[in-house]
Amino acid sequence: MIRNLLAGAIALSFALATAARADTVKVGIIAPLSGPYSVGGKMWETTVKAFQKINGTSVGGHQVEVVWKDLADINPAQAKALAQELVVKDKVQYIGGLFFTPDALAVAAIAQEAKVPSVIFNAATSSILDKSDFLLRTSYTLPQVTVPAAKYALDKKVKTAVTLVSDYGPGLDAETAFVRTFAAGGGQVVEKIRVPLKTTDFGPFMQKVKTVKPDAIFVFGPGGPPTYAIIKAYSEAGLKQAGIRFIGTGETSEVDLPGIGDAALGLETALHYSPVHPSARNQQFIKAAAEISPSTIINATAVGAYDGMTVIYKMIEATDGRPDGAKALAAVKGWQWESPRGPVKIDAVSRELVQNVYVRVVEKDAAGKLVNREILTFDMQPDHGRSPELRAAK
Incomplete structure (x- = not known):
């Protein structure tokens, strides 16, 4: 009887632990998929697909699902609404994208309140990361x-x-x-x-x-x-x-x-990047992007998305798919890796990308x-x- 109760408790604990692990981890990306800057948004779509072609669509047994939201132009109110929708309705564990500074600033409050790590793929004003402990950047600053x-x-x-x-x-x-x-x-x-x-x-x-x-x-x-x-x-x-x-x-x-x-x-x-950067990793990326979409032209906007996904995958791995924003951020602070652009590092204090x-x-x-x-x-x-x-x- 005691043995059965103990076995039942272990089984329940395992079931609860398994439930806490997400079989699918959702990543929300806010991008200009239409409008005057849609070239950048479409480039991000191609880049994310190329990244997953190279690195797979799962991390540590967790499938990664990308949820796209269109933000056609600078619109902080809409950016904030889209971030809220991603967190509350779509249940994303990570946010990426954000082409312009005013939109990134608007999303900062959502990232802070929900403790959702948010990776800026492009917006380049230096002060953005001061607005939330859960923001980091894989593009550059001016x-x-x-x-x-x-x-x-x-x-x-x-x-x-x-x-x-x-x-x-x-x-x-x-x-x-x-x-x-x-x-x-x-x-x-x-x-x-x-x-x-x-x-x-x-x-x-x-x-x-x-x-x-x-x-x-x-x-x-x-x-x-x-x-x-x-x-x-x-x-x-x-x-x-x-x-x-x-x-x-x-x-x-x-x-x-x-x-x-x-x-x-x-x-x-x-x-920080040119598509003709002479490295094997960059050539691999350019080849994969061309296979995904031969008409897509790659520029420096793309590599921000590529490394944004690299960082998100690292955070998913570090948290075993669980929604733990603080642990996710801690795992990438100070982390160094080789990007298509060359050597890069997330500064442990500022959360900015250090790069050539x-x-x-x-x-x-x-x-x-x-x-x-x-x-x-x-x-x-x-x-x-x-x-x-x-x-x-x-």
């Missing part, structure tokens, strides 16, 4: 890539510069980081231009730059059509012919290069295709936006 851009400009003997940035969080981060670093190295920013986020005509601004005659223009655009328009305006204003260098971050997107054409040749950017930043120049490859060729590496850069100097400069 200061992280802009400080190397400014140092590169100084190395190239650029003495004067104009900054032109979109007037919202990431643009202001970029402006602050460039001005501070460039000035500290002896450079002079002769004009600071901030343009509304939805600006489409950059011709007047480029004419102003041409009049000022700096050695270089440092640019930050939000991606998509506005950034395409910036490069077109730079070319049409004859700034390259006037000897004014174009230095940016992600403005020479592989998505836009075919449409921009030879006007992009020679443009210089500092960023590459100076890239637009060239033609052997087939005549425009590519961002990596020519210089700034090894394992932290989020420079967390430095006291840059925080004080804001």
Whole structure:
């Protein structure tokens, strides 16, 4: 009798433990699947499928189900509502995605309240992670890539510069980081231009730059059509012919290069990834993505999603599929791995990604295709936006 009771208790304990383990772990991804930035959202879809093609659709016996939510444009109220829906209705254990800073900031409160680890695939304002202990990032921050851009400009003997940035969080981060670093190295920013986020005509601004005659223009655009328009305006204003260098971050997107054409040749950017990064892991990713969707063009937006899924898989493994946000975060703080972009690490304190930043120049490859060729590496850069100097400069 006692033996039967004991066996029954053990069986009940096992059943309860098994019930606590999720046979299926749901991951919610908020992405621009429609609207003006849908290229990025579709790229994430392809990337997630490529990641699972390479790494499988299960972790430690738990099937991973991805639940997609469409957020077509910047809309913090809708972003928050979608995050609530993912947590309450869809019962996700992790959230990923978030293309723009205002949307990521809106989701931070949900992540904190529900204790749901939320991995930012793109939004790049430095201060976002301060808003919740359950946020981390696998993209980059603007200061992280802009400080190397400014140092590169100084190395190239650029003495004067104009900054032109979109007037919202990431643009202001970029402006602050460039001005501070460039000035500290002896450079002079002769004009600071901030343009509304939805600006489409950059011709007047480029004419102003041409009049000022700096050695270089440092640019930050939000991606998509506005950034395409910036490069077109730079070319049409004859700034390259006037000897004014174009230095940016992600403005020479592989998505836009075919449409921009030879006007992009020679443009210089500092960023954390190029699809032609020379590594076996990157070639594996590019091959898998092409097999999933031959028409999808991969750029730096994609690798944020790839590594976002890498981190989520690590957290699922560490928690054995159980919903334990604190344990999940603890498992990846300080974690290092090899990404398609190169070596990366989650900073144990800030939860930011520490990574290489590459100076890239637009060239033609052997087939005549425009590519961002990596020519210089700034090894394992932290989020420079967390430095006291840059925080004080804001």
